[in-house]
Amino acid sequence: MDDQQFEPVVVSFCCNWCSYAGADAAGTAKMQYPCNVHIIRVMCSSMVHPNMVVDALNNGADGVLICGCHPGDCHYQDGNLRAEKRAEAIELMLEDFGLEPERFRLEWISASEGPRFAQVAKEMVETLRDLGPSPYRS
Amino acid sequence: MKGSVLVVGSGISGMRAAAELVQHGIKVHLLEERPTIGGTMAQLDKMYPTNECATCTQLPKMLELTSNQNVNIIAFAELKELGQTDGGFSVCIEKKVRYVDPLKCNACTECFPVCPVGGVPMDFDLGRGKSKAIRFWSPFPPRKALIDPEACTYIKQGVCGEGSEPLCQKACEPGAIDFAQKPTEVRLEVGAVLVASGAEEQRGELAERLGHGELENVLTSLEYERLLSGLGPTAGVVKRDDGSAPRRVAWIVCEDFDKQKRAASPLCFMAATSEALGTLERDAEAEVTVISGGPKTEGRGYEAFRADAEQRGVRFLNASSVAVRQGEGGGVVISCSAASGQDSELEADMLVLSCPLRPPAGFDRLAERLGIGLDEQGYPRKPQGDLHPLHTTREGIFLCGTAEGPKGIREAVIQACAAAAGATARLADVRGTEVTPPPAPKLHDVRPGDEPKIAVVICRCGANIAGVLDVGELRDYVTSLPGVARAEVTPFGCDGVAIKDLISTGEYNRLVLGACSPRTHESLFQQYSEAGGLNRHLLEIVNLRNQCAWVHASDREGLASKARTLMRMGVARVALSEPFEPIRFPVTQSCLVVGGSPAGLACAARLGEMGFETHLVIAEADPGAALEAEAKAVTEPTLSSLGSNGKVKVYPQARVGRLEGYVGNYKAEVLTPEGPKELLAGAVVVATGEKMGQTGEQGDFEQALYLTRDDDAFFVGALGNLNPLDFNTDGVFMCGSAREDYSAAWSLVSGEAAASRVATVIAQSQAEKDPLVSQIIDENCDGCAYCIEPCPAHAITLIEYMKKGDIKKTVQVNEALCKGCGSCMATCPKQGAYVRNFKPEQFAAMVRAVLEVA
Ligand SMILES: Cc1cc2nc3c(=O)[nH]c(=O)nc-3n(C[C@H](O)[C@H](O)[C@H](O)COP(=O)(O)OP(=O)(O)OC[C@H]3O[C@@H](n4cnc5c(N)ncnc54)[C@H](O)[C@@H]3O)c2cc1C
Ligand code: SF4
Ligand code: SF4
Ligand code: FES
Numbered sequence: 001m002d003d004q005q006f007e008p009v010v011v012s013f014c015c016n017w018c019s020y021a022g023a024d025a026a027g028t029a030k031m032q033y034p035c036n037v038h039i040i041r042v043m044c045s046s047m048v049h050p051n052m053v054v055d056a057l058n059n060g061a062d063g064v065l066i067c068g069c070h071p072g073d074c075h076y077q078d079g080n081l082r083a084e085k086r087a088e089a090i091e092l093m094l095e096d097f098g099l100e101p102e103r104f105r106l107e108w109i110s111a112s113e114g115p116r117f118a119q120v121a122k123e124m125v126e127t128l129r130d131l132g133p134s135p136y137r138s
Numbered sequence: 139m140k141g142s143v144l145v146v147g148s149g150i151s152g153m154r155a156a157a158e159l160v161q162h163g164i165k166v167h168l169l170e171e172r173p174t175i176g177g178t179m180a181q182l183d184k185m186y187p188t189n190e191c192a193t194c195t196q197l198p199k200m201l202e203l204t205s206n207q208n209v210n211i212i213a214f215a216e217l218k219e220l221g222q223t224d225g226g227f228s229v230c231i232e233k234k235v236r237y238v239d240p241l242k243c244n245a246c247t248e249c250f251p252v253c254p255v256g257g258v259p260m261d262f263d264l265g266r267g268k269s270k271a272i273r274f275w276s277p278f279p280p281r282k283a284l285i286d287p288e289a290c291t292y293i294k295q296g297v298c299g300e301g302s303e304p305l306c307q308k309a310c311e312p313g314a315i316d317f318a319q320k321p322t323e324v325r326l327e328v329g330a331v332l333v334a335s336g337a338e339e340q341r342g343e344l345a346e347r348l349g350h351g352e353l354e355n356v357l358t359s360l361e362y363e364r365l366l367s368g369l370g371p372t373a374g375v376v377k378r379d380d381g382s383a384p385r386r387v388a389w390i391v392c393e394d395f396d397k398q399k400r401a402a403s404p405l406c407f408m409a410a411t412s413e414a415l416g417t418l419e420r421d422a423e424a425e426v427t428v429i430s431g432g433p434k435t436e437g438r439g440y441e442a443f444r445a446d447a448e449q450r451g452v453r454f455l456n457a458s459s460v461a462v463r464q465g466e467g468g469g470v471v472i473s474c475s476a477a478s479g480q481d482s483e484l485e486a487d488m489l490v491l492s493c494p495l496r497p498p499a500g501f502d503r504l505a506e507r508l509g510i511g512l513d514e515q516g517y518p519r520k521p522q523g524d525l526h527p528l529h530t531t532r533e534g535i536f537l538c539g540t541a542e543g544p545k546g547i548r549e550a551v552i553q554a555c556a557a558a559a560g561a562t563a564r565l566a567d568v569r570g571t572e573v574t575p576p577p578a579p580k581l582h583d584v585r586p587g588d589e590p591k592i593a594v595v596i597c598r599c600g601a602n603i604a605g606v607l608d609v610g611e612l613r614d615y616v617t618s619l620p621g622v623a624r625a626e627v628t629p630f631g632c633d634g635v636a637i638k639d640l641i642s643t644g645e646y647n648r649l650v651l652g653a654c655s656p657r658t659h660e661s662l663f664q665q666y667s668e669a670g671g672l673n674r675h676l677l678e679i680v681n682l683r684n685q686c687a688w689v690h691a692s693d694r695e696g697l698a699s700k701a702r703t704l705m706r707m708g709v710a711r712v713a714l715s716e717p718f719e720p721i722r723f724p725v726t727q728s729c730l731v732v733g734g735s736p737a738g739l740a741c742a743a744r745l746g747e748m749g750f751e752t753h754l755v756i757a758e759a760d761p762g763a764a765l766e767a768e769a770k771a772v773t774e775p776t777l778s779s780l781g782s783n784g785k786v787k788v789y790p791q792a793r794v795g796r797l798e799g800y801v802g803n804y805k806a807e808v809l810t811p812e813g814p815k816e817l818l819a820g821a822v823v824v825a826t827g828e829k830m831g832q833t834g835e836q837g838d839f840e841q842a843l844y845l846t847r848d849d850d851a852f853f854v855g856a857l858g859n860l861n862p863l864d865f866n867t868d869g870v871f872m873c874g875s876a877r878e879d880y881s882a883a884w885s886l887v888s889g890e891a892a893a894s895r896v897a898t899v900i901a902q903s904q905a906e907k908d909p910l911v912s913q914i915i916d917e918n919c920d921g922c923a924y925c926i927e928p929c930p931a932h933a934i935t936l937i938e939y940m941k942k943g944d945i946k947k948t949v950q951v952n953e954a955l956c957k958g959c960g961s962c963m964a965t966c967p968k969q970g971a972y973v974r975n976f977k978p979e980q981f982a983a984m985v986r987a988v989l990e991v992a
Contacts, residue, residue, distance in 0.1 A: 011988055016657070018194045022368075024655045027684030028277060029373060035696035038703060038988045039685055040981065041656065043910075046928070047960025047976065056985045073190050076930040076959040077857050077866060086964065110191035112183070112368035115375075118689070 008062035008128035010037045012121075013052070015045045017075040018110050019067035025114030033121040036128075037065065044068065045106070046079030050090045053104060054097065060137040063103045063128045065120070070108040080108065098135065102127050139225040141568035143561050144169060144328045146217060146504070149177020150547055151539025151554040152334035153199055154860070158558035160208045161898035162748070164565060165572035167326055168203070169231060173214040173275035173284055174262075175200055177336050178540070180278050181262065183366035183374075185547060186412040187443040188859050193369060195860055197278070197657075204279045205661040208573045212324060213280055220331065220508055227534065229326040235319045236284035237293070238272070242314035244630045245274070245281040246600030249306035249315065254299035258289040260371070263364045267371030272306045272315075277369050281658075283314070293317065311600060311629060329568060330534045330561040333518065334554065335504060337495035337540035344392050345491050348460070354379050354468040359389075359409055359492045366416045376417060376488075380468060384487035386425040387417050388472055393494040394431030395460050403544040406492035407434040411444055413490060414452040427453040427484060429460060429474060437546070438852065438878035455484070462489065495544040510535055517543055524883035525772055528557045536560045547859045555863070555891035562897060563747035569901070579668035581717070584647045584676060590621035590713040593646035594705070596682070597631035597653035603682050606691045607701055612652070616705050621648070621713045632659065634666040641670025648676050648715065650708045652701070654683040673717035675910070675975055680708035703988055710983035715975050718909035723954045725802035727751065727900045730819035732794055732839070734758050736765065736773045736882050737874020738825030740889030741896075743776045746785035748897055753817050754780075755789045755808055769882040776886065789815070797822070797839035800955050801869030802905050806839070820900035821869045823892050824853060824876050843867050844932050852878055863892050867932060868955055871895045910974045911956035912963065914949055919970030921947020925962035931955045934962060 014020040020041050026033065042048055045068025053064045066087070068080040087106045094104055105124055109117050142165035145152045153175065156166040168175070179185075182192040203209050212231055219230040255271035262276040271289035274281060285293065285306075292298040298305050307315045339358050341350060349356040355378050357365075368374035378384050389410035393401035401407065407430050414426040433454060435441040448454060457474035465471040470489040475481050497516045505512050511519040511531040518530050518537055528537045538557035539550040562569065594616050598604035609627050616625045623646055628636035631653045641649060649667055653659065656679040664674035682701055690697035727750060731742045734756030742754040758764045762777045780786050789808050796807040802820045824845065840846075844867050846854045853872050856864040863871045873892035874885040899905075912933070926934045926949065933955035938947050951962075951971075962971040963978075972978060 009988060011985055017198065018191065020655075021194065021197065021657050024657055024681070024684040025277075025368060027655075027681075027688035028369075030688050030691070031373075032692045033689055035690050035693060035700040038700075038707065039681070040707070040984050042960065043973070043976065044959040044961065047964055047973065049964040049966075049978070052964075052978070052981050052985075055982060059985060060989050061985065069194060070189075070191065072188055072857065073194050074857075076957060076961065079930065079959055079961055082928055082961055082964075110368070111194040111197055112191055112374065114368055115373045116368070 006129060006133055008036055008125055008133070009060070010063045010065055010124055010128065011056045011061045012037050012039045012065040012067060013042045013045070013048045014039050014067045015069060016041055016043050018069035018073055019117070021111035022067070022109040022113045022117045025112055026118045029114045031114055031118040033118040034125045036125045037121040044074060044076050044079035045083035046076065048083065050086050050093060053090050054093050057094070057099055057103060057134060058097065058136050060134060062134045062137065063105070063124055065124055066106045067109045067117070068106070070110055073110060100131055102131055103134065139565060139568050140327045140329045141165060141565050141571040141573070142167065142328045143330045143332060144227070144229050144326065145332045145334055147177065147333070147335035147541065148175035148211070148213070149334060149336045149539060150179040150196065151336070151541070151550045152177070152332070153203060154551050154554035155332050155334060155538060155558045156203060156209055157199065158555055158894045158898060159561065160206055160573065162558065162562040162894070162901050163570035163573055164562055165208050167210045167212060167328065169215055169217060170211070170213045171216060173236065174278045174280065175211060175213060176276070176278045178360070179547060180276060181360060181367070182363045184412060184416050185859055186408040187437070187439040188857070189412070189415070190859060195858065199860070200279050201658065201661070207576055211280060214284070215324070217504060217507055223327060226327060226329045227331060229328055231324040231326070233322045233324060235321055236282070237287070237315060237317055237319055238283045238285065239314045239316050239319070240280065240282040242312045243282045244312055244632050245283065246311070246602060246630065248309045248311065248600040249283060252305040252309045254305065255289050255291055258286055263371045264361045266361065266364055329565045330536065331508065332557050332561060333508065333530065333535060333537050333541050334539045335498060335501060335541045337544060338498045339493040340496040341493055344396055345493050348390060348392065348491055349462045349470065349489065350491055353462065353464045353470060355470060355487065356462070356489045356491065359406070359413065359490055362413055362490045366413065376420060378468060378488055383421070385423070386486045387414070387488045387490065388484060388486040389414060389428045389490045389492060390460055390472070391428070391430035391492045398458065400431050401434060401494065404434040404436050404440055405544045405546055406494065408440055408443070408546065410490065410492045411447050411452060415447045415450065418451050425453070426451070427455055427486070429455045429457055429472065431458070432456045495540055497541070508532065508535060525775065527883060527887060528553060528560060534564060548862045551860055552862055552888055552891045555894040556887045559744050559748065559890045559894035559897065562894070563744060566747065566749040569749070580671060581668065581673050582644055582647065582671045584673060584717050586716045588647055590648050591623040591646050592621045592648040592650060592709060592712060593640045594622055594625035594650045594652065594709070595631055595636050595640065596625065596627045597651065598627060598629050599654060599683050600630070603687045606687050606694065607682070607697055611698070612701055612705065615702050616709070619706060619709050622709060632662065634669070637663065637666040638670040641667060641672045644671060646672070648712045650678045650680060650705070650712055652680045652682040652705055652708070655681050655685070675718050676712065676715055678708045678712035678715065680704050706987040706990065707984045710987040711980045714977060714980045714983060718974060720906045721909050721911065721953050722904055722906050723802060725900055725903055725905050726818045726820040727903055728753065728819050729821045729823065729896045729900060730755065730804065730806055730817065731823045731825060733825035733827050733876070734761055734764065735825050735827030735874045735885065736769045737885040737889035737892070738823065738827065739773055739780065740776050740886040741823050741825060741873055741892045742786050743780045744890045744893035745896060746781060746783060747779065748893065750785060750897065750900055752786045753789065753808070753819065754786055755792050755794055757791065757793060759790050761788055769885070772882040772886060794839045797842045800952055801899060802954065804869065821871065821896040823896060824870065824872045825874050825889065825892070827875050843870050845870070852876070863888065863895050866930060869899050905954070907954070908958065910958045910976070911953045912951045912958065912960070912971050912973050914951055915970050915972070916948050918968045919948045920968060921949060922967070923949060924967065925949060925965045925971055928961040928965045930959060930961065931957045
């Protein structure tokens with residue numbers, strides 16, 4: 001594949017209460033970010049099983065982005081902190097699969113942080129463009 | 139008497155009172171002067187002392203209210219008259235002219251770009267943001283356009299742009315714009331009135347002396363909040379008047395320098411600290427200084443918040459007087475005299491003034507119409523003083539929030555609950571007479587195994603979606619997807635016509651809407667879906683607007699392909715969705731109050747007045763016997779009303795032994811001098827009053843309810859400014875000194891507030907909740923119990939059972955408790971748990987849909 005044209009595919013799990021609303025706010029403000037990020041709504045960042053992340057990457061996604069509420073804002077008290085703990089496990093799993101750590105990211109985004117969501121999406125896509133396609137991509 | 143209440147003001151206090159009241163079975167008319175709801179909190183960025191995002195916290199509450207059929211929101215309207223009727227009030231309200239029919243406007247925003255008048259200052263941003271003459275007043279509900287008659291040239295001069303025809307009217311497809319609109323009158327009958335009209339920053343003389351309105355780069359605290367807010371005029375980036383970024387920002391807590399009067403409330407000091415912290419969070423190198431008469435941090439967690447801010451770099455400067463002048467390059471020079479006699483000068487790029495809160499402009503007129511008296515400061519007079527801080531001079535009219543005096547959100551919420559309890563107690567006999575349950579839908583019979591026949595509706599959303607995306611092409615594409623039986627395009631999905639028409643044919647068993655955000659429209663679309671006969675959980679909303687058309691408009695090709703992918707994802711998920719009925723479980727309509735503190739007594743008395751059977755367990759021989767003199771005086775009337783209608787049963791010299799069960803269904807053993815007694819309660823209030831250490835065995839039940847205490851022995855409650863009296867354990871509440879060091883009067887208020895919280899649980903004999911909860915797959919679960927600890931609701935228990943003569947282990951989820959967060963699902967190493975309609979297969983199908991190249 002020609003690196004110039006490489007368009008990474010990103011799957012992003014966003015929690016319903018803050019981050020998904022933050023992504024909505026990016027829309028309301030008409031902030032433009034690359035099309036590569038595909039949002040899947042989850043109730044809480046703590047709903048995302050490490051296997052969901054690994055499966056997405058194994059099936060050919062170039063990156064996975066989990067977004068949750070800022071610490072203290074989680075609708076279920078501390079789901080985001082659990083997500084943070086699981087992120088460590090996810091990072092180890094990526095290593096086992098020979099995937100670069102940059103392919104996974106966990107971010108806190110509040111309902112009013114539309115600009116931040118757009119920024120994170122842009123950064124992630126740029127990083128992955130530099131990194132190139134996932135080795136699992138068919 | 140009518141079983142309904144008029145709430146004046148829709149800030150967090152009015153919103154919360156409304157939410158409590160409807161759950162008590164009282165109909166609410168929520169009157170708001172502004173075009174949108176939310177009050178001051180809607181304008182804030184983050185909140186002390188939790189550092190939570192105000193929007194994240196408040197928006198869900200707004201959406202809940204706007205979709206509740208028993209809350210009648212009357213925005214952009216004014217109270218004209220409040221007459222007395224047989225025990226209640228007759229209300230006359232005037233709806234102001236918005237030049238747009240809110241029933242027709244579907245918020246498509248088509249009219250905004252065509253309006254030739256721009257640069258109109260937005261009041262919501264305190265004039266800092268600019269809009270067209272036709273606009274939304276704020277990002278919050280009700281999302282309906284309105285025209286500013288001061289700005290609209292057609293209204294003023296009969297011209298619009300080059301011509302004499304209003305351009306917005308031509309652009310408005312549903313024909314919502316109406317220049318001939320007249321004010322309309324609304325007449326209501328209510329049983330009680332809650333005044334929650336809030337307070338405003340007072341900018342008067344003091345702010346002027348400190349340079350506001352005169353010097354460059356001097357803002358009020360609320361103006362600064364708008365700059366910090368991601369939804370504000372600068373999208374959350376702090377900018378000076380010339381657009382540059384400030385490096386040095388200072389705050390002055392004004393009231394502290396008003397002839398050396400210390401501010402009565404910690405609000406200004408705390409808000410300044412919170413804003414300073416927010417500034418540091420954006421720019422770690424910023425120099426931020428809060429200048430005040432000294433830290434003012436009375437309130438649980440406030441000092442810790444300040445100390446943390448200091449540790450993170452916020453500088454606190456104590457002064458006895460301040461003077462301000464313009465410095466170089468638009469900077470501000472602040473001269474401070476310290477009490478010690480030392481003077482110092484501080485240069486800042488920006489100065490923020492924390493102005494005292496006072497009743498809003500026009501409050502005296504409101505008070506006159508309400509027929510309530512005011513004190514010298516212009517706040518409502520309290521005839522019973524601290525005894526009943528929420529009572530006004532007119533019977534049946536209650537106060538809450540900053541309308542009662544300056545305070546933070548947490549305190550405003552407690553008062554809102556207490557005021558709601560007061561109103562419900564007054565209306566105890568007519569409770570439930572004005573509210574209607576949501577209509578029971580007649581639904582098509584859809585079985586999990588049925589082959590999907592998916593109907594798809596793609597919304598043009600005026601030009602929001604269709605203006606940048608070829609929706610016809612998208613429809614054709616979607617028709618080719620597996621499971622899709624029919625796809626259509628509609629101008630506005632939110633009018634419900636297309637949805638109801640398609641679904642009521644009975645030919646489809648799933649529905650996908652390509653439209654706006656489920657966060658704002660899900661409950662509306664679910665109603666349409668069920669009106670057509672399709673269970674609400676068989677609907678999937680694909681966010682084509684906020685998360686596609688609006689964010690990729692600059693890349694049309696990418697946008698079209700993204701839209702196809704998002705539709706594929708939605709279709710893939712809904713094909714695996716299943717229909718569910720709400721979870722219903724019985725509720726014991728009584729309450730157990732533990733502790734004879736002033737708060738406990740007030741709570742029990744209020745519950746009795748509301749008509750609920752209440753068991754009050756106290757250690758003393760007599761209620762009130764152990765109270766100190768001040769508390770005794772304050773509690774006197776409460777004591778005399780205790781059990782006056784036979785609803786409150788007191789268990790003296792008793793304590794709670796064993797306690798088990800869950801929300802709506804607790805079973806307690808009360809150890810009395812006559813022996814143990816068993817009683818049932820739907821809810822439990824902890825009002826034990828003593829701190830740990832001083833109490834011996836009082837707390838046997840604490841462990842059973844998963845209650846924990848902090849280092850100061852106060853109970854640790856649910857997180858968040860909006861849940862001050864709640865525990866993480868549903869149906870258990872706290873009040874009085876179980877929660878913080880309160881004055882006797884505040885203890886009473888918190889006790890009454892806890893009564894309101896309890897009533898939200900036990901007002902109905904059956905509870906109904908969202909069925910999207912966790913399910914255990916017994917074949918996969920081996921009882922490893924990893925999921926138990928992560929569950930925030932303590933909903934999971936380990937059980938053992940016999941299978942083919944062997945003892946097997948598995949876990950069980952209490953559906954009444956489960957909140958559907960999915961933490962168990964993500965913890966389980968064996969795919970033993972999943973949340974309904976958030977099944978791993980559904981996520982896998984969506985991921986496959988993403989990766990499949992369009
Ligand atoms: C700059 C600033 C920062 C703050 N920061 C924090 C913080 O970090 N943490 C915290 O806990 N608290 C904070 N507060 C305090 C917090 O904003 C208030 O406690 C809270 O918003 C009060 O809510 P309320 O509903 O009582 O009043 P408001 O939010 O003022 O709502 C009153 C509503 O009534 C409406 N109204 C007024 N008059 C009428 C009328 N005649 N008819 C109909 N409607 C009417 C108003 O339009 C408004 O919508 C801050 C306050 C300010 C000003
Ligand atoms: S064009 Fe009409 S329907 Fe659309 S936002 Fe404007 S007034 Fe409302
Ligand atoms: S979904 Fe959340 S609340 Fe429900 S059982 Fe699982 S962890 Fe507990
Ligand atoms: S709800 Fe957002 S992270 Fe838990």
